Amino acid sequence: FDAVDIIRTKRDKGTLTAEQIDWTIDAYTRGVVADEQMAALNMAILLNGMSRAEVSRWTAAMIASGDRMDFSALGKPTADKHSTGGVGDKITLALAPLVAVFGVAVPQLSGRGLGHTGGTLDKLEAIPGWRAELGNEELMSQLAGIGAVICAAGAGLAPADKKLYALRDVTGTVESIPLIASSIMSKKIAEGTQALVLDVKVGSGAFMKDEESARELAATMVDLGTGAGVETVALLTNMDTPLGLTAGNAIEVEEAVEVLAGGGPDDVVELTVRLADEMLRAAGVPDADPAAALKDGRAMDVWNRMIEAQGGDPRAKLPVARHSEVVYAPADGVLLQLDALAVGVAAWRLGAGRARKEDPVQAGAGVRLHAKPGAVVRAGEPLMTLLTDTPARFGRAKEALAGAVVIGPEGDRPGQQLIIDRI
Numbered sequence: 001f002d003a004v005d006i007i008r009t010k011r012d013k014g015t016l017t018a019e020q021i022d023w024t025i026d027a028y029t030r031g032v033v034a035d036e037q038m039a040a041l042n043m044a045i046l047l048n049g050m051s052r053a054e055v056s057r058w059t060a061a062m063i064a065s066g067d068r069m070d071f072s073a074l075g076k077p078t079a080d081k082h083s084t085g086g087v088g089d090k091i092t093l094a095l096a097p098l099v100a101v102f103g104v105a106v107p108q109l110s111g112r113g114l115g116h117t118g119g120t121l122d123k124l125e126a127i128p129g130w131r132a133e134l135g136n137e138e139l140m141s142q143l144a145g146i147g148a149v150i151c152a153a154g155a156g157l158a159p160a161d162k163k164l165y166a167l168r169d170v171t172g173t174v175e176s177i178p179l180i181a182s183s184i185m186s187k188k189i190a191e192g193t194q195a196l197v198l199d200v201k202v203g204s205g206a207f208m209k210d211e212e213s214a215r216e217l218a219a220t221m222v223d224l225g226t227g228a229g230v231e232t233v234a235l236l237t238n239m240d241t242p243l244g245l246t247a248g249n250a251i252e253v254e255e256a257v258e259v260l261a262g263g264g265p266d267d268v269v270e271l272t273v274r275l276a277d278e279m280l281r282a283a284g285v286p287d288a289d290p291a292a293a294l295k296d297g298r299a300m301d302v303w304n305r306m307i308e309a310q311g312g313d314p315r316a317k318l319p320v321a322r323h324s325e326v327v328y329a330p331a332d333g334v335l336l337q338l339d340a341l342a343v344g345v346a347a348w349r350l351g352a353g354r355a356r357k358e359d360p361v362q363a364g365a366g367v368r369l370h371a372k373p374g375a376v377v378r379a380g381e382p383l384m385t386l387l388t389d390t391p392a393r394f395g396r397a398k399e400a401l402a403g404a405v406v407i408g409p410e411g412d413r414p415g416q417q418l419i420i421d422r423i
């Protein structure tokens, strides 16, 4: 095979054969296809798309690039959740221990944030002592004993995707339905979960800005999962405004702990309980009552054990940012919009995220919201608090927030509903 021929085929809107796809992914993983060739091919895929058969083969080739895990020895059902990425999306933190309460093992292999979207591992690393990296045996014994693990995916899982994702990130080729679907599903299928619930985000803070493309992404991923024997469902959920009242690292852990203590913001609780329901149903446990397990402390017990097993102290005081600045409401009225992308970029610039993969994040940085869309606000009332250890960052964070807040006349209501559909 010749990489240039393959690039030309896709450039000219042709269809790649199974053999061409297998060769491309394998040769790229081995360094035979160069980054610039793969970047050109990715751009051709982004512009011209792939058929369902091509996406399916591309995904299978990425799975075959590395190890496959197998949890069948655990003797209990497994379920996992994956979000396509959002702002303030701390759902995994409370969800994994919550589902484990009901005897379903949750191997939540997670990632770090990049760009304006937060990463579950970055959030948990705000907990003093907590370790993201686990060996295979530790992962298995924690799943057997405690039932929930949130950790980094090992280097052996879909290595083609690791290389490809880093390349896409710097070549403007992230926002492609076939490339996102194959990236996510190759990792989840290789991980070996029996049931998978996808939280496909739609809106300003998501990769998919409109409902039609989010639906197409969800349907593509559900097909790939089902085709590989994974019980897969997807929820389409709104990401026009951040989830909950926090976007950052330590402050998101704090909010997840409030949810585990039976409190927390309504939207975070609603989505956590709904996703738990879906995971439990997909794993064959239809009659559980996850809302009750948040109220009575059972989910918190699993959380404490899960954090301790990975070296963390669940009762330790979390890091607090050294500096803060308040943003005030510019007018009286109803808060109609509080833009997720703007808040995500602000939190990122404050130090909660990283500009390059190797950068550290600040545990205390982020944005705390004091009102959500639908709230009545008065001019001069605090709307958000910006948090950072490096006050020089306030300026660019505030620039990101220009135009993020829309206040309308009292009586108007924001349009969005949180859970849009199930696919």
Ligand code: URA
Binding pocket: 084, 085, 165, 174, 179, 180, 181, 183, 184
């Ligand atoms: N998350 C992934 O893992 N891959 C993508 O391509 C996009 C989001």
